[in-house]
Amino acid sequence: MSKCNLPTPDGPDPDEGGAIFLGWLKKRGGMRRIQDCQRKCKENGFEARDFINAMGQERICLYRAGGGDKVIKLEDLVWADQWMTYYDLEVPHHRHWTRLKK
Amino acid sequence: MFMSGKKLPKLPEELEEYLNKPYGGLFGNTVLAQVVEEIIADPTMDYRPRYLEEMTGKRPPSIREALKTLVRLGLIENISSDVQHPVYRVVVESKKFVALSLLAYAVIDDRDGTDCMDTAIQDYYNSSLRAKVEPLAIAMNYTGKWTIGGEYSERDTDSGYVTFAAGA
Numbered sequence: 001m002s003k004c005n006l007p008t009p010d011g012p013d014p015d016e017g018g019a020i021f022l023g024w025l026k027k028r029g030g031m032r033r034i035q036d037c038q039r040k041c042k043e044n045g046f047e048a049r050d051f052i053n054a055m056g057q058e059r060i061c062l063y064r065a066g067g068g069d070k071v072i073k074l075e076d077l078v079w080a081d082q083w084m085t086y087y088d089l090e091v092p093h094h095r096h097w098t099r100l101k102k
Numbered sequence: 103m104f105m106s107g108k109k110l111p112k113l114p115e116e117l118e119e120y121l122n123k124p125y126g127g128l129f130g131n132t133v134l135a136q137v138v139e140e141i142i143a144d145p146t147m148d149y150r151p152r153y154l155e156e157m158t159g160k161r162p163p164s165i166r167e168a169l170k171t172l173v174r175l176g177l178i179e180n181i182s183s184d185v186q187h188p189v190y191r192v193v194v195e196s197k198k199f200v201a202l203s204l205l206a207y208a209v210i211d212d213r214d215g216t217d218c219m220d221t222a223i224q225d226y227y228n229s230s231l232r233a234k235v236e237p238l239a240i241a242m243n244y245t246g247k248w249t250i251g252g253e254y255s256e257r258d259t260d261s262g263y264v265t266f267a268a269g270a
Contacts, residue, residue: 020146026218027143027206029120031113036157043147063113065121071113077210081221089146090225091203 009082012055017044019087021051022060022080031073034062048072117213126209133160137168141178142202145192148181200226 014022021044025032032040034048041048052060052072059076074080084090113121123131124139136158141149154165169190172178177198182189192199204226207218227235 020144024143026210027203028139029126029206030210030214031117031121033121039153039156040144043153062110064110065113066115066118069121070110071121073113073117077214077216077218081218085221085225088229090222091200091230 006086009079009086011059011076011079011083014051014055014083016087016089017046018051018055019080019083019089020044022074023084023089025060025072025074026077026080026084030077031063031071033065034070034072037072120209120213125205126213128205128209133158133164134168134171136160137165137172138177138202139206141172141190141192142199142206145194145199145203149178149190151188 021037021041024040025037037048041051052062057075059074059079061073061075063071063073065071081090120126124135129135137154140154140157141147151162151165151169154160154169155162158165169178169188173180173190175198176193176196178190179193180188181191204219204222207222210216211219
């Protein structure tokens with residue numbers, strides 16, 4: 001059970017850092033250039049490519065945009081939502097933020 | 103195995119316009135809008151100007167100006183005592199922060215026909231508003247600890263979302 005006592009969601013657990021990344025990606029239109037994702041993941045202590053491999057490409061996948069840029073796109077919004085809720089990250093407020101910063 | 107460059111699927115053309123426009127282009131593509139979208143997307147992080155320069159590709163003076171504006175508007179605060187090295191944090195108590203988070207989800211929902219905003223509203227209601235709006239419900243909270251009424255959860259077969267609820 002999570003800190004808010006919700007049942008464990010289905011699918012692979014992204015961990016809290018991964019859920020923060022999923023939230024970031026979701027709030028940025030669900031897709032960003034791979035360079036931005038790599039920079040963001042680095043801040044959270046993991047590699048974007050490793051994360052995609054671990055979570056599965058049916059959930060988060062790499063595409064090529066028209067201009068040739070590689071783009072990471074969140075495919076399974078329900079899975080992301082459930083883990084973000086589990087880790088209390090949908091709309092963090094002061095109490096949650098204090099916990100996250102510990 | 104990670105997909106090699108040659109095998110990557112092509113991003114649908116209709117999605118490309120969303121790639122580099124904050125909030126789907128609703129507020130144009132200004133430095134301010136880009137910084138707002140970046141910091142709202144992760145309120146758990148402490149932001150340094152250099153990081154925002156890298157993420158937006160914008161020059162230091164315009165980032166500094168955007169940050170100054172957002173401090174004035176109460177969306178972020180400088181938590182550093184070193185005037186030469188400011189560090190900014192999102193003011194999560196700000197209603198603007200909550201509203202912009204929901205707006206970010208609304209952009210995806212309108213584009214893809216999903217329910218991300220509604221899910222976030224339900225979560226926000228349960229975690230932040232329920233105790234105020236339903237004083238009695240606090241005695242039967244949905245975590246199940248003090249429940250005096252019936253609890254249930256149900257899965258929407260179309261969307262896959264699970265709704266948790268409690269009643270008197």
